[in-house]
Amino acid sequence: QQQVKQSPQSLIVQKGGISIINCAYENTAFDYFPWYQQFPGKGPALLIAIRPDVSEKKEGRFTISFNKSAKQFSLHIMDSQPGDSATYFCAAVTQGGSEKLVFGKGTKLTVNP
């Protein structure tokens, strides 16, 4: 059972465009939703994260939108750059207890110059 569903699987965007990646979750016990960026051969790096009591969080060109009632959240990358080309993973976790991260399957983003 996949608890976090991520789409699209791959995304190609032109430089300067907006990249949008969507995730949906099932477990309402999740209370923290981080996004990770992973370059080839590297470990995932935390990009931005949100709590469910906030509808939007922005850090630089990266914005998370969160819809608690729909159990959906999305990552928007504004003014996408070739250096943003990487695989992006959404994740969800229940803080306390084992704090196990449940990841989506990832979105491979390619930003063309």
Add this chain to the structure above:
Amino acid sequence: ETGVTQSPTHLIKTRGQQVTLRCSSQSGHNTVSWYQQALGQGPQFIFQYYREEENGRGNFPPRFSGLQFPNYSSELNVNALELDDSALYLCASSLAGVFGNTIYFGEGSWLTVV
């Protein structure tokens, strides 16, 4: 840099062998988790250690085992290696009990089983 270091970075083992992977957590972090990331997939939770005790386990067989030491470094041991164990193994450290706690990943250990 996340302050989480893993070794070795790459290794090749033969089916049926045993492997030990090591992780040094970020200073001050008392929780370490291990994840398996198959090629083209998201990381899958293997288990977590908190203050040297296992504190949650994912859907992995008992031949996957671990240790956490008093200095919060950790080991992942895999016995009777199978071809499907070929993957990137990631260590993640965090500070338990802090809401909005950031979980930091190391660069991973690439394991190839032949």
